[in-house]
Amino acid sequence: HSARDIAPGAHPLSVVAHRGASEDAPEHTLTAYRKAIEDGADALECDVRLTADGHLVCVHDRRVNRTSNGRGAVSSLELADLAALDFGSWKGEATDREAPDLDATAVLTLERLLELVADAGRRVELAIETKHPTRWAGQVEDRLLTLLDRFGLTKPPTGEPPAVRVMSFSARSLHRVQAGAPAVPTVYLMQFLSPRHRDGRLPAGVGIAGPSIRIIRKDPGYVERLHRAGNQVHVWTVNDPADVELCARAGVDAVITNRPKQVLSQLGRR
Ligand code: G3P
Ligand code: CA
Numbered sequence: 001h002s003a004r005d006i007a008p009g010a011h012p013l014s015v016v017a018h019r020g021a022s023e024d025a026p027e028h029t030l031t032a033y034r035k036a037i038e039d040g041a042d043a044l045e046c047d048v049r050l051t052a053d054g055h056l057v058c059v060h061d062r063r064v065n066r067t068s069n070g071r072g073a074v075s076s077l078e079l080a081d082l083a084a085l086d087f088g089s090w091k092g093e094a095t096d097r098e099a100p101d102l103d104a105t106a107v108l109t110l111e112r113l114l115e116l117v118a119d120a121g122r123r124v125e126l127a128i129e130t131k132h133p134t135r136w137a138g139q140v141e142d143r144l145l146t147l148l149d150r151f152g153l154t155k156p157p158t159g160e161p162p163a164v165r166v167m168s169f170s171a172r173s174l175h176r177v178q179a180g181a182p183a184v185p186t187v188y189l190m191q192f193l194s195p196r197h198r199d200g201r202l203p204a205g206v207g208i209a210g211p212s213i214r215i216i217r218k219d220p221g222y223v224e225r226l227h228r229a230g231n232q233v234h235v236w237t238v239n240d241p242a243d244v245e246l247c248a249r250a251g252v253d254a255v256i257t258n259r260p261k262q263v264l265s266q267l268g269r270r
Contacts, residue, residue: 001217003205006092007258008020011252012232012267012269013247013248013252013253013254013255013267014042014043014125014253014254014255015040015041015042015044015254015255015260015263015264015267016041016042016044016045016098016116016125016127016234016254016255016256017032017033017036017039017041017043017044017045017163017257017258017260018045018236018256018258019032019045019046019047019058019060020032020033020034020035020036020044020046021039021041021258021261022036022258022267023239023258023259024248024259024261025091025093025104026067026088026090026091026105026110027060027067027086027091027164028046028058028059028060028067028087028089028110028217029087029103029104029106029108029231030075030102030103030104030106030113030116031088031093031101031103031104031107031109032215033108033113034116035118035260036260037116037120037124037270039260039261039264040053040264040269041124041255041264042124042254042262043124043125043126043127044069044113044123044124044126044127045127045128045129045236045256046058046108046110046113046126046127046129047059047060047129047131048110048127048128048129048130048140048144049073049074049131049138049140050075050130050140050143051074051075051077051078051079051183052076052077052078053078053079054138054139054143055109055111056057056109056110056111056112056144056147056188056243057074057079057082057107057108057109057110058107058108058110059074059082059107059110060098060181061133062074062075062083062131062132064077064082065091066088067087067090068085068086068087068090068107069085069086069089069090070082070084070085071072079107079109081196083105083106083107085107085211086100086105087105087106087107087108088101088104088105088232089105093105100207110128110144110147110260111147113126114147114148114151114153115197116125117196118151122225123163124163125163125164125165125166126153126163126164126165127167127187127256128144128164129165129166129167130144130168130170130173131166131190132170134151135244136264138176140173141173141176141177141180142180143164144166144177145177145180145181148164148181148184151184153184154158154181154184155181155183156183156207161230162185164181164184165184165185165186165187165208166184166185166186167186167187167189167210167234168186168187168188169188169189169190169191169217171188171203171206173204174186174187174188174205174206176202178205183250185207185208186206186207186208186248187199187206187208187209187210187234188202188203188204188206188208188210189210189211189236190209190210190211190215191212192212192214192215193211193214193215193218193219193222197209198225199228200222200224200225200226200227200228200231201229202229203227206231206248207230207231207232207238208231208232208233208234208253209226209231209232209233209234210234210235210236210256211233211235211237211238212235212237213236213237213238213243213247216235216243216246216247216250217243217246218257218265220246220249220250221237223250223251223252224250224251227244227251232253232254233251233252233253233254234252234253234254234255234256235247235252235254235255235256236255236256237256237257237258238246238255238256238257239257239258239259240264241262241266243255244257244263244266244267245266248267
């Protein structure tokens with residue numbers, strides 16, 4: 001996807017719900033994403049991992065230990081194993097044994113999230129992050145593109161901006177996505193600013209930079225350098241009002257936040 005089509009510096013600042021409205025609800029649950037949509041988020045961020053039986057699920061960590069009552073790596077568990085776990089109680093989500101609130105406690109498949117977005121009743125974009133995909137040598141991206149294709153998301157109708165983008169810290173993963181779905185924009189995530197990208201240029205074919213807020217705090221001028229090189233800038237994770245202000249002033253294109261409602265309100269959008 002050409003960087004030019006994405007219009008660097010386009011406004012208003014897009015608000016992306018990081019793992020859903022994850023400050024208020026357990027991350028990556030249907031409840032967290034529903035709330036983000038109700039709150040007015042422009043887009044939803046999610047991390048995807050492959051289960052032992054080949055399903056893409058929305059889980060951040062390699063293991064389920066932090067966000068569920070289970071143990072073990074996602075890659076060594078089957079979807080049925082994950083479905084038996086409680087992904088809500090760690091966040092204080094009360095579970096009523098008689099009538100458990102599955103939306104707030106069940107593992108979320110990417111497929112279910114795509115259905116939620118398709119039924120949202122308004123345009124809601126998706127920013128999907130592939131986690132440590134190199135280990136699976138392309139299986140994550142293959143499965144991801146098959147699903148996106150099924151939901152009509154790999155080829156946006158002419159004149160319409162793409163509603164989904166794929167993010168990764170791995171340029172290899174992004175290149176696999178570009179090869180399989182050239183119309184899907186890719187976001188190169190950066191934890192630190194490497195000398196290779198200091199001038200604003202990104203890995204081949206990538207049109208969006210995803211720097212951490214720490215990079216922007218240290219070097220707000222980086223936003224302009226990225227724009228001059230033809231890239232959009234999506235910053236994570238922007239929760240502090242001072243950081244929202246900094247991003248807005250620096251002309252960032254999207255902020256990825258755990259608190260979409262508060263950020264939209266700070267930006268005067270609700
Ligand atoms: O949106 C990018 C950001 O989510 C990357 O960091 O660890 O929260 O996945 P992490
Ligand atoms: Ca992420």
